[in-house]
Amino acid sequence: MDRSETEAEIFGSLFVLGQHLTRHTEAALVPFGVTSRQWLLLAVLTRAFPGQRPTLSQTAAVFGTSRQNVKKIAGQVAARGLVELLPDPSDGRTVRLAVTDKVSAVFDTTEAVAQQRAFLGAVFADLTDCEVATLFGLVSRCIDTLQRTDATGEVPA
Template sequence: MDGGEKTGVVTALVRSSFLVNAAYAEAGRECGLTPQQGQLLCALMPQPYGMSELGALLGLARSSLTGLVDRTMRRGLVRREPDPRDGRAVRVALTDEGAALAEDFRAATCRRIEELSAGLGAAERATLAELLGRLLQENAGRDNAGRAANRNSS
């Protein structure tokens, strides 16, 4: 595509997702994490989650989530703890080291993603944020439905 050709919305969104994924992967490399480990740590930043909740949040099948949690546990970044609401269940929580690394990963990811729009003026950035916000709001239910479909097909 040459510089004078207009990019359609589909192409722009797909290519934007590639840029965001690349920023995420670069931040992970900087922090010594796989993108999946970074996503897990960030998901656990607000609070510990049970495995079912965490699987739904990350869009992972139970076996994939178990492997991810096990690998991340071996690195000392997360721990399993009893669920205070259900004695038979466990929750996954960040360790102190995991919480610090989650903050580093989040900051590195945000910095890289912020750089993607550095060439835009303040008004353009505001417009972009508004339009993407509307797009996300209008499609809020689709993300979880798509993740459920992916889990059921695997």
């Protein structure tokens, strides 16, 4: 296979991987009462913005989706008491997201942490430590490239 054929195969495979990850993640999240997209929003807020109250737009940029989609998902998790949608003190038109203490109460218990580790361990069980590190680096670089593309408004050529 030449590079363009390999790239096409990888690209398609990433979508297939995403489908499998979503299906397995949905099943693993049933005990927590959230969907995979809701969990991802919580993960973005707690990992990318620890102790902060990012705007919907800032959150959307990291999440990789539209501001409107983040607002919809945030409304769903707000109904469960996991986040608050707050007006920005200096610009009332801007909405900020704040994670509530309920997130820790749900996801940081000893049992929940053990379940999460077991799930992730199963996903990456067939990879060596070196392969996991390599995969992390490669995925991070692809995400960085796409985020730069989003920032410039250019469509990848």
